[in-house]
Amino acid sequence: MRNGPVPDIVVRRLPLYLRTLRQLQREGHRTISSEELAQLLGVTAAQIRRDLSYFGRFGKQGYGYAVAALIHELEVILHLDRLWNVALVGYGKLGQAIAHYGEFEPNGFRITAIFAKSPEHIGQIVNGIVVLPETEIDRVVREQGIRIGIIAVPPDAAQEVADKLVAGGVRAILNYAPTVLHVPPGITVREIDPISALQSMTFYLHDRHDASGNGQDEQSFADIMERSPVGKRPAAH
Amino acid sequence: MRNGPVPDIVVRRLPLYLRTLRQLQREGHRTISSEELAQLLGVTAAQIRRDLSYFGRFGKQGYGYAVAALIHELEVILHLDRLWNVALVGYGKLGQAIAHYGEFEPNGFRITAIFAKSPEHIGQIVNGIVVLPETEIDRVVREQGIRIGIIAVPPDAAQEVADKLVAGGVRAILNYAPTVLHVPPGITVREIDPISALQSMTFYLHDRHDASGNGQDEQSFADIMERSPVGKRPAAH
Incomplete structure (x- = not known):
């Protein structure tokens, strides 16, 4: 070890x-x-x-x-020998997709609190949970002992939501908003950031060759990817 | 340099x-x-x-x-001095959230083709684009010269979709399906994987202390995070 x-x-x-x-x-x-x-x-x-x-x-x-x-x-x-309660903040299109995503519960996570800003969403019942106003975050998160929050609000609202989650006792944040959150030491943040992921791939797209569909760069691409554990993939088989 | x-x-x-x-x-x-x-x-x-x-x-x-x-x-x-056309495959709740996500176009990406499997989605018009059947992926991607694909289908369908995108000329894939895609050398894949992100955060949640809301582990958490450029965040200010 x-x-x-x-x-x-x-x-x-x-x-x-x-x-x-x-x-x-x-x-x-x-x-x-x-x-x-x-x-x-x-x-x-x-x-x-x-x-x-x-x-x-x-x-x-x-x-x-x-x-x-x-x-x-x-x-x-990974402390996955239990089911973790999760608070979801934001119930626009993205928040709705997250609330209905079927992979959380089989993998150790259960959304037990949902918060929204818009009056049209507050009060809706989703998977048996009433959508609450964002002003309730601190209280509800504390009462339920929730340690994990998912942020799916617009970027300019994300920091305030993060502060409320942390105030309620959340120590791990999954952030879908394209903004860097500032949190106290001891709080873990992971970003779900499709824009940055896409922008880090266009680096490898050499426009001219790509535009013509010319595959002559295959080898040099492969050399670059060999250096990257994340980007590297075994050949199709 | x-x-x-x-x-x-x-x-x-x-x-x-x-x-x-x-x-x-x-x-x-x-x-x-x-x-x-x-x-x-x-x-x-x-x-x-x-x-x-x-x-x-x-x-x-x-x-x-x-x-x-x-x-x-x-x-x-990053080759972002142009607008990239993107193909989206999958038009369930997740695909719909992606299609309506407002951050792509200001950041260099425009969804110009959408593919679905379900007859209820095929033929719908989204942002002026007709949703096409997945059997059309290869042809349409090739005709439009699309180099970037987004996969938002169930995990057991993701590899087949990836193969079709690659066959049509796609060289960069943003994969929302929780499965490892096998692609030829020269193709870049990035995963959008909320489950893995959550599961890598619970590592840092020490249940017992966390369950009691006891903050005494703050310092040791901070020590761990100091070693991680991704997890490290400046203090709130």
């Missing part, structure tokens, strides 16, 4: 490992080699071993990983 | 610099010191200088950055 704090980049990869392992389990796999897991994830087997080494020893040389056991360990490490 | 390919992690930070600089410009700022910019972004001034050093010299020692000039340089580097 490695010593010292776990780098955040490692923490961010663990849910991807967990997702893939759960998929393997659904497909009936009981063990998986680090090479096979790496191929599915588009990373190297060495990286998986290095990442997991922060948390102890997993898998046996030559035997691979026991899928169910590794899932369990990852759930414990 | 540094030599060699630009690490993908640097490429991914450039849109955040751009977004903050545009905000500063809207507020009337003409110059900004790297320290002020760093504070706004929640990173170190050294990191900004190091990131920009891949692309040449920006700013003068002691004078800071000229906001308009740096915006222009970043737009050129």
